[in-house]
Amino acid sequence: MHRRILFVMMAFIVLSAQAFSQKYEIYEKTLKNGLDVIVVQNPAVPLVTVEINVKNGAYTESPEYDGLSHLYEHMFFKANEAIPNQERYLERLRELGASWNGMTSQERVNYFVTLGKDSLEQGMQFMVDAISGPLFKEEELVKERPVVLGEYDRNEANPFFHLNRAVEEKVWWKYYSYKNVLGDRKIIISATPEKMHTIQNRFYIPNNSALILAGDITAKEGFALAQKYFGSWRRGSDPFAGLTLPEHPAIQKTEIVVVEKPVNAATILIEWQGPSVSKDAKATYAADVFSFILGQQTSAFYKDLVESGLAYSANLGYNTLNHVGPISFFAQTSPEKYEAFRKAIFDEIAKMTSGDYFTDEQLENAKTILAIDEQYGREQASQYAHTVGYWWAVAGLDYYLNYVDNLKKVTREDIKRYLATYVVGKPYVMGVLVSPEMRKQLGL
C-alpha cells in the first residue's frame, strides 16, 4: 500500500508567469486489495459523488463479446446479493436521494451516484454491494436486452451515427469489435448470465478499479470510508494476464466512404490512427496542444476553413487512448461549396508542418488555455469525477497529474513530429454524409 498526497498541477500552477490558485486538491491511495482510491475535495455544494471506474469497455471485446461491456453496465443497476431486484434497487437510490448513472466507452466503464453528505456512508455500502455482488438474474437480463436495443435504435435514428460507424469500421478494419462500444445486436440479444459472470470475474475486481470520491469530503474521511466499505472486496488475478489484446494494424490505403441519409448539410469526417499513450505519450501532448491552437478563432485553420465562408464549422482533434486514439477532422459545408472546401482541407493539412503555420504566441496561449480549461472543469465536482476516472483508466493518474507540466514542454518540433508520424501523408478514411439529392448533385 502506498499513499501520496498530491498537490497536483493546478494547486499553485504558474502559467505565463502568473499564478492561479486552486482551492481543491486530489489525494490518492491504494488499498491492500489493489483498489485505487482518489479523493477530490471540493466543498462548493454539500454533495459527494461516489464513482467506480473499471478498466473495461470495447477494447476488451472480442467479436463474441461485442457490446457486452455496455450490457454489463446496464446490469449493474439490478439485483445483487444485498438487493433482490431492480425495483428495490431503484427505490433504495431514491431513499438515498441519489442522482445516478453509468457510462461505457472504449477503454473505461464508470458508475456513479451523487448524494448528500449525510447519506454518504449508505451510498458507499450501496455501491460496494452493486460492484461486488451482482446476480445477473436471467429474467432481468431478458428484460434488459430490448432496453439496450432501444438505445441502439436511438443511435441509429441519428444520421451522424451512421457516418461515424462507416468510417470507424474502415479505420479499425481488422479488429472493429475492440473499438465498437455499442456492439453487435446479435451478441446483445444472445447474451447470457454466464458471459456476464465471465466479465465480472475478470474485470470487476478491486485491482482493476478506482474509487473516486469527489465533492464535500476530505481525504481523511474518504480514505477511511473507502477502507471500511471497499477494503474487503476480494482481489482478483491480473485481468490482462493471458488476455491478448490485438494490435490495430495501420490503415492500408486511403479510402472514401459515402453515407446517404436525409440530411440538410454535407458533413465530412476524416480519421487517422493516432498515438497510444503507452507507446508515444509525447505525441499525445503535442496532439492536444496542436488541436487547441486550431480550435482558436485566431488560427490559420479557422480563418482558412470557416471564416472564409467555406464551412459552417471545422475542427481537428485527438482522442487520448491507450490502444490507438483516433485523430478526427469533422466539418460541415453546403453542397455548393463542397468541392472547394474538400480541396481547401487538404491544402490546409499540407501547410500544417510549415514553420509559420502557427505563431509562438499561439503555441504558448494553447498551453495556458488547456491549463485554465482544467480549472473550469474542476468547478463541477460531479463531472470532474468522470474526468479523473477517464484519465485513470486510459492513461494512468500520473499521466493526468503531470499533464499540464508536460504540455508546457511541447515544442514546435514535437508538433511537427506528431503531424509527420500520424497525419501528413498518412493513409486515412474519409466519410461524407449527404442526402441522396446532394450525392447526385456532387457526383459522389
Add this chain to the structure above:
Amino acid sequence: MKFRFHFLIVLVTGLWAGLLASEPESFVVNGLKVIVQQNGSTDIVAASMCYRGGATVLTSDEAGIEKLALAVAVKASERYPKDKLNATLERMNTTMTTSVSLDFSSVDLQCVKQYLDKSWDVFADVILHPTIAKEDVELERQQLLTQIKQMYDNPDAYLNDLGRRAFYVNHPYETDVNGEEGTVASFTPQQLKEYLQRRTTAGQLLLVVVGNVTRDEVEKMVRTSFGSLNPGAYTGSLPPAVQHDEPSLKIVHRALPTNYIQGYFPCPSFGSDEYYAMAVAGAVLQYRLFEEVRTKRGLSYAPAGGIARNFSNYGFIYVTAVKPDTTIIVMTGELRKMIDEQISPEELRNTVNVFITSYYLRNETNRLQANLLARYELSGVGYQDADKFISEVKKVTPEVVQNTCKKYIKNLQFVIIGNPESLQIKNFVF
C-alpha cells in the same frame, strides 16, 4: 508530518465551507439592476447580461433576430476589432458566449478572477458598442441557417420544435427564438444594429455576477462601464398560461428505427406557488415511468416525464418506442394514477431527497448559479426566492400534489416522429 498536514486541510476546508457562497444581493446603477453572489469556492467568475422578454418581445417577422444580433455582437466591437478581441480572449481563456431561450437571452462571460478586469472591458464593449460588420453577419447567418436546417435531421430536436408549435398555439412562444429560414435570411446588418440599440437599455437588461468577487468590486466595474446606459424601461409582460380544451395528436412520418413521442400538458409557471408541487409530481412521474416502462416491461430505453422551467410552462411525457400503442397505454395509465391516487408519504420524502441533490447539482458552477438567479428574477418571482427551492419543496404534501395534477394534467398535445406500423388514436387521447 502528513497527519499535521491533513489536520490543517480539514480546518481550512471547514472554514471555506462556511464562506463559499454568501447570500445574493442586488443594487441598481442608473436603472440597471445588478445581482451579485459572492462565491469563494473557485477563482472563476461568471457574468450574464440578460435581455428581458425572450419570445414575447419578438414579432413573427423578427424570429431569430435577437439570436443572430447577439451572436454577431460578440464577434467585434468599437475598441476590440475582431482579431484583437479574439487574441485578447484567447490569451486569458475567457469565454464569451450567447444564448437565447423562450424567456430571455444573454451574453455570458466566464473568466478567472485574475483576468476579470480585462475580460470585463471586452464584455462591456461588445454589449455597448458592437460593430455588427457585414462579413460577420453573413458568417453567423450561414451558421444559424445551417442549425435551423439541421434541426430536422435530429429527431429529438425536431420533436421539441413540433411540440412547441403544437402546444403554444396563438401564444408569444409560437415565435421561434432560434429563427426561421425566411426571417434569418432577411435581416440586414443595419436592422441588427438598430435592434440591439433598441434593446440595450437599462430597464430591459439584468446583470448577474457570481464568483469570487465582492459587491463593491462589481459595483465599481458596473458604474464605470454601464453607468451611462440609456435608462429606457422594459414595457413587456409575462406570457399568458396555456390552456387546451381538447387533446390532439400530430404524426410526422419518417423512416426511423423507433418512434419519438412526446405529449404536453399545461403547468404552473416557473417559481409560482403551484410550481413546486407540480415539480414534485413531475419527478414522481419520471420515476414511475422509468420503473413501469423500462424496468418492468423493457418497452423503452428512454421513458421520461417532468416539467419545464418556462415562465408559461408545460409538463410532458416522452418516450422512444417501437411499440407506441403498448407503451403509451402504460404511460397514460401512470398519468391517471397521479390524478386518481395520492402518492405515499414515503414516495414524497424520497422524491424530495432526490430533488435536493438535483438542486445542488444544478448549482455546482457559478455559471449555473447565475442562470438560476436570472431566471427567478426575470420570472417576476424575485432572485431572493432562488434559495427557497429546498424549503418550498419540503412544504409540498401528497394532497397538494394530487390536487395540482387534477388541475393540470389533461388535454395532452401529442407529437410523434416515426413510422408506426399501426396506431390507435384513442390511446393518445388523454
